Amino acid sequence: MTVPVEQLKWMYKTMYKSRHYEETLYQAYFEGKLPGFDLAAGPIPGEMHLSAGQEPAAVGICAHLREEDIVNSPHRPHHHAIAKGVDLNRMTAEIYGKITGLGKGKGGHMHLFDPAVKFSCGGIVGAGLPQAVGAALSSKMKKKDWVTVVFIGEGAVNSGAFHESLNMAALWKLPLVVVIEDNNYGISVSKAASTSVASNAERAVAYGIPGVLVKDNDPIEMYHASQEAIERAKRGEGPTIIEIETYRYLGHFVGDTDEYRDPNELQKNREKDPIPLMKAHLLQEGVASEVEIAEMEGEARQLVHQAFDFARNSADPALETALEDVFN
Numbered sequence: 001m002t003v004p005v006e007q008l009k010w011m012y013k014t015m016y017k018s019r020h021y022e023e024t025l026y027q028a029y030f031e032g033k034l035p036g037f038d039l040a041a042g043p044i045p046g047e048m049h050l051s052a053g054q055e056p057a058a059v060g061i062c063a064h065l066r067e068e069d070i071v072n073s074p075h076r077p078h079h080h081a082i083a084k085g086v087d088l089n090r091m092t093a094e095i096y097g098k099i100t101g102l103g104k105g106k107g108g109h110m111h112l113f114d115p116a117v118k119f120s121c122g123g124i125v126g127a128g129l130p131q132a133v134g135a136a137l138s139s140k141m142k143k144k145d146w147v148t149v150v151f152i153g154e155g156a157v158n159s160g161a162f163h164e165s166l167n168m169a170a171l172w173k174l175p176l177v178v179v180i181e182d183n184n185y186g187i188s189v190s191k192a193a194s195t196s197v198a199s200n201a202e203r204a205v206a207y208g209i210p211g212v213l214v215k216d217n218d219p220i221e222m223y224h225a226s227q228e229a230i231e232r233a234k235r236g237e238g239p240t241i242i243e244i245e246t247y248r249y250l251g252h253f254v255g256d257t258d259e260y261r262d263p264n265e266l267q268k269n270r271e272k273d274p275i276p277l278m279k280a281h282l283l284q285e286g287v288a289s290e291v292e293i294a295e296m297e298g299e300a301r302q303l304v305h306q307a308f309d310f311a312r313n314s315a316d317p318a319l320e321t322a323l324e325d326v327f328n
């Protein structure tokens with residue numbers, strides 16, 4: 001099975017955009033927080049979870065998705081949001097808490113909702129699973145061929161919501177794909193310290209559904225695994241679990257002292273950075289020239305900078321609107 005050239009280029013450009021977005025955000029996030037690292041200070045207050053390193057999980061599956069397919073994501077959502085085509089300007093404005101944000105600046109980085117591309121995310125670990133089952137059930141009841149993809153971390157697999165959601169989705173043969181991003185840590189707790197099975201894909205047996213393990217942090221492997229899972233969902237045969245062994249290059253949150261990780265482990269994974277590897281692949285296979293790649297990167301950087309300008313130049317919400325659009 002070969003991957004169409006346009007898809008290969010899209011995956012590279014999207015991974016590059018996501019990485020550049022987060023590098024820009026990382027710098028912006030520290031504004032006003034130093035020297036003591038005051039989490040509540042600066043134009044982007046609150047916790048920040050970055051996904052740098054995990055881009056293959058997002059692009060490999062989102063390359064198959066249409067606008068009408070549904071994506072639910074957890075507290076580490078930027079790579080998924082960018083791959084699903086969430087409005088970058090309004091997403092950035094949301095992160096800055098501005099009135100032009102996706103949620104009028106009331107949600108922040110863990111609560112990005114873009115109905116135009118059916119994207120949502122949330123900070124409660126495991127909570128996206130039952131929401132995704134609901135979305136998949138609604139597609140089935142409406143007789144639509146929409147597929148729901150829910151991204152979770154390997155830590156969330158140990159929550160009760162995982163079992164309840166998978167049991168129901170399998171029983172009702174719902175069009176759902178569960179993508180587990182195994183970055184080997186839930187905050188500071190290693191997978192080995194929290195999970196008795198080597199791969200969470202093995203847990204699929206408990207629900208009588210396929211479980212696929214993507215061993216490399218590789219967008220092309222992820223693309224192939226996802227294609228089968230999505231086709232199965234569209235045929236009405238039910239859910240699939242895909243676990244991808246990936247890695248986050250930064251701490252659990254920005255400001256994490258990261259003392260629980262062996263620096264050698266981090267270094268080894270940095271040497272396998274999927275973005276330069278994908279670039280080398282595109283060049284080697286003649287998919288794109290150096291010039292084309294430079295153009296793609298330039299376009300991606302421009303979109304990112306536009307988004308940050310848009311956010312910074314947007315207005316703060318008025319104080320008297322604080323209690324609008326919320327339960328009170």
Ligand SMILES: Cc1ncc(C[n+]2csc(CCOP(=O)(O)OP(=O)(O)O)c2C)c(N)n1
Nearest residue numbers: 076123124125153154155156183185186187
């Ligand atoms: C129900 C619930 N319990 C605890 C937390 C605090 N918490 C935030 S992220 C996280 C770890 C999640 O690990 P994992 O699912 O592997 O995702 P990762 O952070 O590695 O992307 C925890 C325990 C939470 N947000 N929600």
Ligand SMILES: [Mg+2]
Nearest residue numbers: 153154185186
């Ligand atoms: Mg994890």
